[in-house]
Amino acid sequence: MSLRSSIPPGDVAVPDRVRALAGNAEPVPVWRNELGGVTFRVGALYVKWGPRNLEASMAEEAERLAWAARWTPVPEVRDHGETDTEEWLVTSALEGESAVAPAWVARPDVAVRAIAVGLRALHDVLPVEECTYDWSVPTRLARAAARGIALPAELRDPPSVDRLVVCHGDACSPNTLIGPNGRWIAHVDLGALGTADRWADIAVATMSLGWNYGPGWDETFLDAYGVDPDPVRTAYYRALWNAT
Known part of the structure; x- marks a missing residue:
C-alpha cells in the first residue's frame, strides 16, 4: 500500500455525491490520496469520497471504526455507502x-x-x-x-x-x-x-x-x-x- 496523501488545492471538483450529502453546507477539500479519493469538511462532519478500488473499502473502514471506538478515540461513523463506481464514508469531526x-x-x-x-x-x-x-x-x-x-x-x-x-x-x-x-x-x-x-x-x-x-x-x-x-x-x- 505505497500510498501518499496530501492537502489538496482549493479548486478541487466536488463530486455530485458529496454535494448531495452536504445539503446546504459548502464542502471544503481537506485531503486527497493517490487513488483519486478526496476528503471534504462539511460543517461538523467529514465526507470521505473515492472511486471504488481493490485496495481499500470504506465499508470495511466503517466496520473497523465502529469496532475500535469501543477502546480508543476515533471518528464516529454517520453514514457510508457505495455504487458500482464510487464509495463514501461520513464521520463526525473531532477536535484537534x-x-x-x-x-x-x-x-x-x-x-x-x-x-x-x-x-x-x-x-x-x-x-x-x-x-x-x-x-x-x-x-x-x-x-x-x-x-x-x-x-x-x-x-x-x-x-x-x-x-x-x-x-x-x-x-x-x-x-x-x-x-x-x-x-x-x-x-x-x-x-x-x-x-x-x-x-x-x-x-x-x-x-x-x-x-x-x-x-x-x-x-x-x-x-x-x-x-x-x-x-x-x-x-x-x-x-x-x-x-x-
Whole structure:
C-alpha cells in the first residue's frame, strides 16, 4: 500500500455525491490520496469520497471504526455507502488537527512524539483476542497476489513476530490528530486495521516522518514509543508496504 496523501488545492471538483450529502453546507477539500479519493469538511462532519478500488473499502473502514471506538478515540461513523463506481464514508469531526497541519509541521519535535505516543497507546489498548481483522504478512501477500502484484521472493520470508498487536494499518503521520496541548487525541483512516506485528506499523510510521518533517526523526519516534531500533523488521515492513 505505497500510498501518499496530501492537502489538496482549493479548486478541487466536488463530486455530485458529496454535494448531495452536504445539503446546504459548502464542502471544503481537506485531503486527497493517490487513488483519486478526496476528503471534504462539511460543517461538523467529514465526507470521505473515492472511486471504488481493490485496495481499500470504506465499508470495511466503517466496520473497523465502529469496532475500535469501543477502546480508543476515533471518528464516529454517520453514514457510508457505495455504487458500482464510487464509495463514501461520513464521520463526525473531532477536535484537534492532523499531525501534518502547518502548525505541527513547524513543530516536528512535538508532532513526532505525539504520533509515537499515540501509536503505542493504540497498540496497548486494542485487544488482539477480540479482533477478527487480520493484517498479517500472509494476508497482505494474498491480497497483493489477488490484485495481480508480483512480489519479490524475499518478501515471502518475513522476520519473526516481535509483538502481535492490533495495528492501525496506515500509521502515516497524517492519521494522528493532535490537540492544542501537543498531545495525540485520536486516530483516523483505519480501513486496514488488523492484527499484525507492531513493526508493520512502526516501520511505516517512521518512514512517513521523512516525507512530512524531513530526515532524522526515527530516533525521536522510537524513544517516545518506547522501543529499540530494529533494522531488520523496519527494512522488511517498509519494503512490503512499498511493494503492495
